[in-house]
Amino acid sequence: MLVLGFPVGPLQANCYVLARGEGEPCVVVDPGQDAVAPLDEQLRKHRLAPAAVLLTHGHFDHVLSAGEVCAAHDVPAYVHPADRFMLDDPGAALGPAGRQLFGDGPVMDAPADVRDLADGDVLELAGLRFDVTHTPGHTGGSVLFGVGTDEGGQLLLSGDTLFAGAIGRTDLPGGDHGQMLESLSTKVLPLDDEIVVLPGHGPTTTIGRERAGNPFLQGLPASDAIS
Template sequence: MLVVGFPVGQLQANCYVLAPAEGGQCVVVDPGQDAVESVTERLRRHRLTPAAVLLTHGHFDHVFSAADLCRAHDIPAWVHPADAYMLTDPGAALGPQGRQLFDGVEVSVPPDVRELTDGAKLDLAGIRFEVTHAPGHTGGSVMFGAESDEGGRLLLSGDTLFPGAIGRTDLPGGDHERMLETLRNSVLPLEDETVVLPGHGPTTTIGRERAGNPFLQDLVEASTSSGPAVGDSDPSL
């Protein structure tokens, strides 16, 4: 499988282009702020044609270029319905100060928006993606699982899991208890060899995070005792 990841925009959110191989169809994940030029360059370099845009959640740094790419290539965008409102109101989940960033900004919405549901399996561009609803960072956050031709497992975690950290939960729509539930039920059970492609920062693996991420360690320790999980999210992510 071809996996091309690169940061875009002021917040350096990771955008990914995935394809079975060069010279065919691909899927674009999280084309955020100022992503069009970077995505177009990767499409040209690898001779790819996008079949769909997948969105891990609705924050502007992950979705802002989705409409332009969808219109340019006549493709749909997939998002969880709980986060779809951010496509028309990107400042809604950023709080009063964040909303000011979009005063006077004309917002464009993908012409074909489709709903992601928990447990869905999407066959797109020759890749099967498994959708896991992962609320916590936002109410409609999702993670996408996929399997490479070599048998390796990939997890596009969005802003749920980062190397050594988890996504912040202090913005509107965030919920720390739901984040811990997502980590406990949907992240910890994954195999150690699963490669994590996060929404910010470098790649990691589930095994590495299980061993060194303090938020996952807290949950592991809590599962072996009656004490509650502790810890707080990284407010910078």
Template sequence: MLVLGFPVGPLQANCYVLAPGRGGPCVVVDPGQDALEPLAEQFAENELTPAGVLLTHGHFDHVFSAGELGERYGIASWLHPADRHMLTDPGAALGPAGRQLFGDGLRMSAPAEVHELVPGTPVEVAGLRFDVTHTPGHTGGSVLYGIEAEEGGRLLLSGDTLFAGAIGRTDLPGGDHDRMLASLAEEILPLADDVVVLPGHGPTTTIGRERAGNPFLQGLPVADAVTRTENPR
């Protein structure tokens, strides 16, 4: 499986491209600000054709280019319904201060075709199958995308739910710290240590590394060893 990732825009949100291999269809995850040009370069270099866009949540630094990408290539986006309003009102999750700070930078084109994610129901696109897990906290519609790699192992696209050494902020409109802690305890900690995490910002990590060193996971209920090693989900 081909996995490409690079930061985009002023907030350096990670955009990812996943495909079964070179020379075929691919999936784009979180095409934020200024993503179109680097995406086009990756498509050309690897002979890829985008088949769909997966969005981990509705914040503009993760969805900004989804509309233009959909228009350019005739593809749909997937997003949890709790965050769909942000596609037409990107300032909704920022509050008055955020709207003033970003100003005209919040003007974006919403995707013409949006499929609502149903947690527990996989999304299959470009020959890849992504499991969908709802993890409210950073936003009401934040999700994780999990996928098995053909080479072995599992990848987790965590959006802004989990970072290397940190978690997403919960002080913006739609954020909820208690729900975030519940999402981490119920959906992150039970995962196997060797799951590779591709976060919404910053470097790649693993569940094991975060379980051992992420201060926001310390003190949360820990799943038993059987769950973590025999049922990695």
């Protein structure tokens, strides 16, 4: 399995490309601000053809290039309906301070074909299976994407729900700290320690490492199973 990740834009959001191997169809996850050029470079280098764009949530640093990528390759974008409005108005979740920083907000063309994600969905794309888990907190429509590797391992594309040593902020419009704690307790902590986490910002980690050392997870009760 081929997994590529690279930070894009001023906020250094991680964009990921997953495929069964070189020369295969692929899935692009979170093509954010200024993602087109580095993404095209990876697609050419590994001879990959996008089959879909997956969005962990609607914040502009994760979605701003989605429309351009979808149009260039004639593929759909998948996002939770609670965050879909941000594809039409990327500045909607910036809050007053962000509006002052960015003026009217960043501008993007929304993908022509946008498909809804729901908790428990299973997406079969580019020969890969993506399990969708809704984790509101950072935004109302934040999701995790779980995917198995050919070697038997498990990956978790966590967006801005979980980082190495941190969690996503909850003080922007649509954020809810109580929901975030509930999502972490019921959707993240029950996961196996060996799962490799590919976060929306920063370095790769594992569930076990975060369970042991992430200060935001300490003291949270873990459900016996994902609800």
